[in-house]
Amino acid sequence: MSNNARFAEIAALAGDPGRASMLNGLMDGRALTASELAQLAGITAQTASSHLTRMTEAGLLAVEKQGRHRYHRLASPAVAQMIESIMRLAAPEVTAKPLRTGPRDAALRAGRTCYDHLAGRLGVSITDALIDAGHLDLGLDAGEVTDSGLSLFARAGIDVEALTARRSRILCRPCLDWSERRPHLAGAIGAALCSHCFNNGWIRRLEGTRAVSVTPNGQRQLRETFGVSL
Amino acid sequence: MSNNARFAEIAALAGDPGRASMLNGLMDGRALTASELAQLAGITAQTASSHLTRMTEAGLLAVEKQGRHRYHRLASPAVAQMIESIMRLAAPEVTAKPLRTGPRDAALRAGRTCYDHLAGRLGVSITDALIDAGHLDLGLDAGEVTDSGLSLFARAGIDVEALTARRSRILCRPCLDWSERRPHLAGAIGAALCSHCFNNGWIRRLEGTRAVSVTPNGQRQLRETFGVSL
DNA sequence: TTGATACTTCGATCGTTTTCGAAGCATCGT
DNA sequence: ACGATGCTTCGAAAACGATCGAAGTATCAA
Numbered sequence: 453m454s455n456n457a458r459f460a461e462i463a464a465l466a467g468d469p470g471r472a473s474m475l476n477g478l479m480d481g482r483a484l485t486a487s488e489l490a491q492l493a494g495i496t497a498q499t500a501s502s503h504l505t506r507m508t509e510a511g512l513l514a515v516e517k518q519g520r521h522r523y524h525r526l527a528s529p530a531v532a533q534m535i536e537s538i539m540r541l542a543a544p545e546v547t548a549k550p551l552r553t554g555p556r557d558a559a560l561r562a563g564r565t566c567y568d569h570l571a572g573r574l575g576v577s578i579t580d581a582l583i584d585a586g587h588l589d590l591g592l593d594a595g596e597v598t599d600s601g602l603s604l605f606a607r608a609g610i611d612v613e614a615l616t617a618r619r620s621r622i623l624c625r626p627c628l629d630w631s632e633r634r635p636h637l638a639g640a641i642g643a644a645l646c647s648h649c650f651n652n653g654w655i656r657r658l659e660g661t662r663a664v665s666v667t668p669n670g671q672r673q674l675r676e677t678f679g680v681s682l
Numbered sequence: 683m684s685n686n687a688r689f690a691e692i693a694a695l696a697g698d699p700g701r702a703s704m705l706n707g708l709m710d711g712r713a714l715t716a717s718e719l720a721q722l723a724g725i726t727a728q729t730a731s732s733h734l735t736r737m738t739e740a741g742l743l744a745v746e747k748q749g750r751h752r753y754h755r756l757a758s759p760a761v762a763q764m765i766e767s768i769m770r771l772a773a774p775e776v777t778a779k780p781l782r783t784g785p786r787d788a789a790l791r792a793g794r795t796c797y798d799h800l801a802g803r804l805g806v807s808i809t810d811a812l813i814d815a816g817h818l819d820l821g822l823d824a825g826e827v828t829d830s831g832l833s834l835f836a837r838a839g840i841d842v843e844a845l846t847a848r849r850s851r852i853l854c855r856p857c858l859d860w861s862e863r864r865p866h867l868a869g870a871i872g873a874a875l876c877s878h879c880f881n882n883g884w885i886r887r888l889e890g891t892r893a894v895s896v897t898p899n900g901q902r903q904l905r906e907t908f909g910v911s912l
Numbered sequence: 913t914t915g916a917t918a919c920t921t922c923g924a925t926c927g928t929t930t931t932c933g934a935a936g937c938a939t940c941g942t
Numbered sequence: 943a944c945g946a947t948g949c950t951t952c953g954a955a956a957a958c959g960a961t962c963g964a965a966g967t968a969t970c971a972a
Contacts, residue, residue, distance in 0.1 A: 459772040460702040467694025468960075472686055486919060499961055501920055511771065520918045520969040534767040540760055541741070542689040594852035698930080716949060729931055731950055750939040750948050914972085921966070929958075936951070942944085 465510055466538060470495045471503050475512070475526075475535050480565040480662045483516060483523035529621075532567045540628050559663040561632075563655065566662075569642030570649070571629050574666060574682070578645070579637045581680040588624070590635055595624045597641060605641070608677055610648055615640040649674075695740055696768060700725045701733050705742070705756075705765050710795040710892040713746060713753035762797045766857065789893040791862075793885070796892075799872030800879070801859050804896060804912070808875070809867040811910040818854070820865055825854045827871060835871070838907055840878055845870040879904075 465471055473493035478484060484492075490500035504524055507513045514527040526532050563574030570578060582588035587601030597605070597612065605612050616623055624642070626635035637645065649655045654670030657663070666674065666682060674680040695701055703723035707714060714722075720730035734754055737743045744757040756762050793804030800808060812818035817831030827835070827842065835842050846853055856865035857872070867875065879885045884900030887893070896904070896912060904910040 455772065456703055456706060457699060459706065459768055460697055460699045462697075462772050463693050463695075463702065463768050464697025465693075467690055467692075467697040469687060469690045470960080472690040472693065476686060476689065487917095495960090496962060497919065498921085498963080502960085505920085522919070530767070530770055534764070534771055537760070537764040537767040538689055538693050541764055542685065542692050594855070700930085717947095725930095726932055727949065728933080728951085732930090735950085752949070915970105916972105917968100917970075919966105919968080922964085924961100924963095926959100926961085928960090929956105931954100931956080933954095934952085936949105938947100938949080940945105940947075942946105 462510060462512070462534075465507055465512060466535070468503070469493075470499065471507060474500070474503065474507075474524075475531075476539075477662075478513070478524065478526050479532060479535060479567050481526070481532070481568045483525035485521045485523060489524060526567075529567075536567070536627065543628065559658055559661065559665070563664045563666065564662040565646060565657075565664060566627060566629075566636070566638070569627070569636070569638045569646045570655075570664070571627070571632075571636050572663075573632060574655070574664065575636035576629055576632045576634055577682055578674065578678060578680050579635065581678055582637065585679055588637065590624075590626045590637070595626055595637075595639075597624050604678070605645075608648065610641075610644050612641065612644075615644055691740060692742070692764075695737055695742060696765070698733070699723075700729065701737060704730070704733065704737075704754075705761075706769075707892075708743070708754065708756050709762060709765060709797050711755070711762070711798050713755035715751045715753060719754060759797075766797070789888055789891065789895070793894045793896065794892040795876060795887075795894060796857060796859075796866070796868070799857065799866070799868045799876045800885075800894070801857070801862075801866050802893075803862060804885070804894065805866035806859055806862045806864055807912055808904065808908060808910050809865065811908055812867065815909050818867065820854075820856045820867070825856055825867075825869075827854055834908070835875075838878070840871075840874050842871065842874075845874055 466475060470493040474489045477489060477492045486500055486504055487497060489504065490497045493500060495503075504513065504515070504522075508515050508524070511527055512531050513524050516523045516525075526535075561572055563570065563572040565571065566575065569575065579588070579590070582601065583590060585600070587598055587604050589596050589598060602612055612623070622639045624637070625639040627638035627642070628634070629636045636642075649670065650657075652670075652673070653667055654673050655664045655666050658665060671682055674682065696705060700723040704719045707719060707722045716730055716734055717727060719734065720727045723730060725733075734743065734745070738745050738754070741757055742761050743754050746753045746755075756765075791802050793800065793802040795801065796805065799805065809818070809820070812831065813820060815830070817828055817834050819826050819828060832842055842853070852869045854867070854871050855869040857868035859866045866872075879900065880887075882900075882903070883897055884903050885894045885896050888895060901912055904912065
């Protein structure tokens with residue numbers, strides 16, 4: 453197959469509303485079953501099945517059999533990056549009236565995971581606090597952790613050295629937030645911060661969604677450790 | 683329109699072979715006329731026209747009228763990034779037999795521009811030389827110019843300081859080369875190096891393509907200044 | 913074994929999209 | 943003014959892909 457045909461094939465796969473929903477649903481990095489994805493996309497199991505097969509064959513998804521379930525996940529971070537780059541273009545231009553959205557959306561806007569890091573008001577607030585305190589320096593396309601940031605993360609128990617050692621992944625980069633339309637922290641350090649929050653019970657996932665809520669203890673810790681006001 | 687619908691719309695636009703060809707043709711950042719794009723995609727002018735209209739309306743392309751010509755170009759670097767991220771997935775997995783390609787492709791593989799920096803064997807060779815000499819450090823997802831690299835570019839007359847000052851763009855990043863399947867240098871420094879080569883007559887664009895050829899003087903200069911063996 | 917659940921395959925339908933010929937509009941050169 | 947060129951609009955034909963009901967396979971639970 454020609455290079456261009458394969459390019460078009462990949463893009464076309466992401467270009468169907470049903471498949472787009474599924475891909476977005478997998479953006480938090482978890483693996484979901486075919487039924488969950490079907491429900492998420494609002495289509496029947498048969499339709500979802502054929503979509504999932506095609507996306508798997510094209511190398512967009514990886515599938516893992518576990519008993520009678522099939523867990524589907526994004527095949528690689530490169531796929532997540534593609535989705536993210538399309539999302540960035542799809543983010544509605546800044547308009548005068550912010551469109552009203554349902555309660556489900558409200559939770560997502562408040563806080564959610566974006567592949568493996570934090571997004572929404574939560575993600576942006578943390579990022580802003582880190583920047584304001586001079587721990588972080590984010591451009592539109594790149595970023596870095598300052599010396600004071602390094603020691604802050606070290607004190608919090610996040611081993612930045614270990615993350616830096618793995619040169620296969622960028623330590624620190626901005627990721628444009630589709631709901632806040634401003635950058636939040638991504639990259640290895642963003643992912644580490646996110647798991648740190650989960651592991652210490654600072655945030656909890658809302659059953660069955662990408663949305664996360666901050667626990668009371670999490671609020672206190674985030675304020676005291678990182679200076680985040682929510 | 684819902685966010686997901688817009689996501690699917692954008693992706694679907696890139697998902698048609700004709701449109702994909704045009705988008706790829708615009709990846710060097712130049713603006714092309716509708717007829718040029720039609721020919722490039724192997725479709726009639728009418729078909730191309732409707733495609734171009736749709737992509738422009740969707741915000742993927744920007745168009746500039748000049749007399750009876752209409753110059754189309756990618757609307758923003760964000761669009762180029764999306765295309766690049768799809769390309770990365772579309773790059774054929776490393777296979778045993780390298781598929782035979784025509785002479786036109788051969789020129790592209792030898793050297794070409796990728797949006798605003800150098801790609802192909804030329805781009806990869808320069809990047810390799812810089813890395814080997816310790817001027818550059820590239821991971822899979824990020825990179826940086828070393829101190830020796832800074833002074834090298836300074837000696838060559840490329841003002842890295844000025845590039846660093848513009849925090850809106852990452853200075854240095856890898857971009858996966860679809861023909862070589864290895865990273866080449868992108869980012870602000872990659873773009874600066876590319877224009878430097880053009881401005882000093884080290885490379886020349888092959889009429890009407892993204893392909894570039896290295897001039898005899900360019901070969902010498904590249905070898906002497908950057909240690910590149912072609 | 914029996915029934916339920918998770919998922920896939922098959923087949924037919926239906927709506928969408930692509931495509932191009934023909935005609936129309938705008939601009940250029942002379 | 944005139945024809946040539948670049949591009950767009952219109953309309954119809956053809957191809958394609960999404961969808962779902964029905965039926966089939968695999969796993970689980972008892």
